[in-house]
Structure formats: structure tokens, C-alpha cells
Amino acid sequence: MGNALKEDCNSNNPQEAKEDLVAFIRCSGDAAGKKRFAGLKSCDEAKELGFIDGECQYGCLGLGTCIEKCDRDAMKLVDGKVIIDKEKCDGCGDCLDACVQKIISLVPRGATVFIPCSNEDEEEDKVRAICGFGCIGCGECEDTCPENAVKVIDNCAVIDYSLCVGCVACSVVCTKKIIIDEIHDLTEVKDHVAFVKCSGGSKAHAKFEELGIKSCKEASDKRYEFPELCQVGCVGCGDCVEVCRFDAIKVVDGTAVIDPDKCVGCFDCVHECPNNLIIEVPYVGAKQVACSNTFDATFKKSVCDFGCAGCGDCVNNCPNGAITLEGSLAIINPDLCENCGICSYVCTRGVIREQSVPEYNYLQKAALEL
Secondary structure (H helix, E strand, O other): OHHHHHHHHHOOOOOOOHHHEEEEEOOOOOOOOHHHHOOOOOHHHHHHHOOOOOOOOOOOOOOOHHHHOOOOOOEEEEOOEEEEOOOOOOOOOHHHHHOOOOOEEEEEOOOOEEOOOOOOOOOHHHHHHHOOOOOOOOOHHHHHOOOOOEEEEOOEEEEOOOOOOOOOHHHHHOOOOOOEEOOOOOOOOOOEEEEEOOOOOHHHHHHHHHOOOOOHHHHHHHHHHOOOOOOOOOOOOOHHHHHOOOOOEEEEOOEEEEOOOOOOOOOHHHHHOOOOOEEEEEOOOOEEEOOOOOOOHHHHHHHOOOOOOOOOHHHHHOOOOOEEEEOOEEEEOOOOOOOOOHHHHHOOOOOEEEOOOOOOOOHHHHHHOO
């Protein structure tokens, strides 16, 4: 029943409006064993071989069996990814029958919004671990769509193009930011971005680089053997960098740093960080404390030159009462912060940072008010 509904939502009858439809592949990832299957001759052979733990059993296999069926030269295989030329595609549907994964559908030629995923897994953590492009079936897009054009079927969102009007509502609210919007820039259509609560990971990173440790999880599990290191801060191994699809994270001086202009708010990095150092913050330029260490201030100073010392100067000088102390750590309430700059001026450690971002973009508000 679920597959039938998906086909209804993702395509129209090619016999009724053949020239108005083009093929679309409901997968953007590389998690379905593409590298392991690279030496095989067909998708059918890969399907028979089966999937292993950590691979998506619903995605594109990347061997191009569908391409062989296309007599319009509308499909090409580029780096294991099937690319469809909309200008050449005539919507005949031959590739749909050739796809053993059944992830190719027909969509209106003029469509501008697409959901490139077919994952049916129920566990969000599993989906995030396997593929950055995976739909987690949260239903935000379904709840928000003003035309009821989006439905979550078998834990994956699909679009009914007979109802879709091409607004930005679904792409704006998409938790994973996987919905393709050919008109609007996802780096602008957002209200929250990620922020790293640490600015002094250089000592820890240097130690683990010396030991040859390249995983944040492994480094975090091992750092208790080194009491001279901060026990809660960034270790700078870059696990978050690897999962970011938008090149929004870099490790600078042993510490992960997020570019708010590039971040789209998918928060894969939040789920990836083993130390819970990456948080969601408003995309409005409010001040943030780049530290998460609540330990004794004297100890904190001994292990980090950049950590919050808990002196309270920012708390005492904030005109809006937006800052409080939790142990020796200053906490800023973004809902109360007016970004006046007094706290960063009085901070002797330079640990209070401003999210330098453009003016708030109201496009998503307009979409959500439809």
C-alpha cells in the first residue's frame, strides 16, 4: 500500500501528460553500498549481493542499469551518481521499470521542489548515522504544507505534485534540510544555525594528533588519561566536518568553527559531536559564550587560555538580565539578549562571541503564514 501511495504522490499518469513529466531519482546520498558495489556490472547484481550494516537498503546503487534503458541519452553516471538531463528526458518511464530499488519517479517538468530520499527506516539516529541526506520522517513538512501536498509515507516524506504550488514552506521547516528547492538558497532560508561552545581545543587537539588519534569519539574517551587537558571541550578531530554537507564547519587551531553564512541548520553536526558541544542558536546575531566548562575557574584557567572564568562581569553589566552563571560558566539567554555588545566589551577572556550574520531573512515567515 505504501509503495502505491508513493507512486501516486510522486508521479502522474505518463500516458495522460507524457510531455509534461520528467524522471527524478529519490536519492541524493552515497550510503547504499556504492563504493562496495563499484566493481559489479549491474544494479540487479548489487541488489542480489545485499546490504551490510551501515548501508542504506533503500538508496541508489550507482551502477546505472537505468541508463541502459534510456534511449534519449538523458541519463549519465557521474562519480557513482545518476544525473538526469531534464531537457532530454521525455518522461517515457522506461527507467522506472529498470530501477531495482524503485526510487525513480516521474515529476512535472516545471516542478522546483523535490524530496530526494526513499529511506523507510524508523530510527532517526540510524538514518542520520547512515546518510546526511536521509529523511527522518519527522512530519514537519507535512504539518506545514498549506496545500496538504506533502505526506509522510513509510517514514519518508513524498510530494503530491497535483497539490503542490511550489511554495518554500516544506524546504524551510525541513529538519534535515534535504528538500531541494531550486529557487531559494537554503543558506538564507533558516532561523537557527549551529554554534560550537568551545574556543580552546588546541591543547587537546595537539595531544591527540601526537598520539595519532583521528576520531572525536576515541579522543573523548581517552582524554581522561590526561588531567592537564580540558575534559569537556572540543578535541578538534573533525567528526562534525565530515558529516556537514554544506562545507560550513572547519577545524581552526584545533577547534571546530562554524560559518553561520554557510550553515543551513540541518544540525547533523549536533548529533555527531560526542561531547554535545554544538548547539542550535538563533540566526540573528545574538551573543554566545564559546565555552561549556562549568568546572572550578582556577582549574579551567590551568587547562585553557580561552575558557570562561566565571568572573561575573558580564552578568553584572548586562542591562537586560540576559546572562546568568552556571557554576563558573556564563549562560546567555538569546531571547533576552539585544546584542548590545556590553558583555563582550567587559569580558577579559574574549570568550563571548557574536554571531556575525546578515540581516534576518523573513522569507520563511512569509512561507509559514500562507
